[in-house]
Amino acid sequence: MRIGFLGTGEITAAMVRGLQGQGHQILVSPRNAQVAASLAELPGVSIAPNDRVVAGSDVIFLCLLASVAKEILPGLPFCADHAVISVMVDAPLATLRPLCAPATDIAITIPLPPIAVGGCPLPVYPDTPELHALFGDRNLILPQPSETALNAHLGASALCSPILDQLLTATDWLAGFTGNPAAAEAYIVAMIRAYLPERAAGGDLSAGLQKLSTEGGLNAALRAAMAPAKADLRQGLDGFRPRLELPDTQDRT
Ligand SMILES: NC(=O)c1ccc[n+]([C@@H]2O[C@H](COP(=O)([O-])OP(=O)(O)OC[C@H]3O[C@@H](n4cnc5c(N)ncnc54)[C@H](OP(=O)(O)O)[C@@H]3O)[C@@H](O)[C@H]2O)c1
Numbered sequence: 244m245r246i247g248f249l250g251t252g253e254i255t256a257a258m259v260r261g262l263q264g265q266g267h268q269i270l271v272s273p274r275n276a277q278v279a280a281s282l283a284e285l286p287g288v289s290i291a292p293n294d295r296v297v298a299g300s301d302v303i304f305l306c307l308l309a310s311v312a313k314e315i316l317p318g319l320p321f322c323a324d325h326a327v328i329s330v331m332v333d334a335p336l337a338t339l340r341p342l343c344a345p346a347t348d349i350a351i352t353i354p355l356p357p358i359a360v361g362g363c364p365l366p367v368y369p370d371t372p373e374l375h376a377l378f379g380d381r382n383l384i385l386p387q388p389s390e391t392a393l394n395a396h397l398g399a400s401a402l403c404s405p406i407l408d409q410l411l412t413a414t415d416w417l418a419g420f421t422g423n424p425a426a427a428e429a430y431i432v433a434m435i436r437a438y439l440p441e442r443a444a445g446g447d448l449s450a451g452l453q454k455l456s457t458e459g460g461l462n463a464a465l466r467a468a469m470a471p472a473k474a475d476l477r478q479g480l481d482g483f484r485p486r487l488e489l490p491d492t493q494d495r496t
Pocket residue numbers: 249250251252253254255272273274275276278293305306307308309311315330331332353354355356
C-alpha cells in the first residue's frame with residue numbers, strides 16, 4: 244500500500260516503525276527533519292514535501308498538531324479516492340471534512356507509542372478497512388459507534404500517565420528498603436503485568452479485583468486507604484468533557 248504521513252513527530256515515528264517490513268511504500272513529510280531522516284533509513288520509507296506525500300499516497304495519516312493542520316491541509320492536493328486517517332487531538336470530523344475535501348473517507352483513531360511494536364489498542368470512528376489492513380494483525384482495533392464514544396477513549400487514554408506515576412511511587416517506596424531501584428522496578432512491572440489478562444473481554448478486571456479483596460489482606464487495606472483517589476480520577480476524567488465535546492448526561496456516581 245502507498246501510505247503517507249503528514250507531520251513526522253513522535254507518533255508518526257512509532258506508526259512507521261510498526262509498519263516496517265510489510266512491503267509498503269511510505270512517504271513522510273520533512274518535518275521534523277531529524278525524525279524524518281531516521282525513518283528514511285528504513286526500507287520503503289522516503290521523505291517528500293507535504294503536497295507530494297498527499298499526491299503519492301492512497302492512505303494519508305494526519306499526524307500534525309491540530310492548529311498546524313488547519314493552516315496547511317487546505318493547500319494540499321486531496322482527491323476523492325484518498326482514505327484519510329487522523330490521529331489528531333482537537334480535530335473533530337466536522338473540522339476535518341472541509342480541510343480534506345474532496346476526500347470524504349475520513350476516520351479518526353488514537354494510536355499510542357507502543358504501536359511501534361504492536362499490542363496497541365486502536366479505537367476508531369468511523370471504522371475504516373485501511374486501518375485493519377495496516378495495523379489489524381498486531382494491534383487491537385476497536386471500532387466505535389459514534390464520535391462521542393471515540394472521544395471518551397481519548398480521555399481514558401490519559402490514564403496511562405497517572406498509573407505509571409503510581410507505579411513509580413511504589414517503586415521508590417520499595418527501593419527505599421531494598422536499596423536496589425532497578426530490581427524494585429523489575430518487581431513492580433512484572434507483578435502488574437502478571438495480573439493483567441492478555442486480552443480482557445469484559446469482567447476480567449472486576450474478577451481480578453475480587454481475587455485481591457481478602458478481608459484484612461494488604462491489598463484490601465491499601466485500596467481502602469486510597470479510596471479518595473477514585474473520586475479524584477473520575478473528577479479528572481470529567482474535566483475533559485468540554486474539550487472532548489462529551490455530553491453531561493452520563494453522570495454515574
Ligand atoms: N504522541 C502521542 O503519543 C500521540 C498519541 C495519539 C495522538 N497524537 C496526536 O498526534 C499529533 C502529533 O503528535 P506528536 O506527539 O507526534 O507531535 P510532534 O512530535 O510534535 O509531531 C508533530 C510534527 O508536525 C511537524 N510539523 C509542524 N509543522 C509542519 C508542517 N507545516 N508540515 C509538516 N509537518 C509539520 C512537526 O515538525 P517540527 O518538529 O519541525 O515543528 C512535528 O514533527 C497531535 O495532534 C497529537 O494530538 C499523539
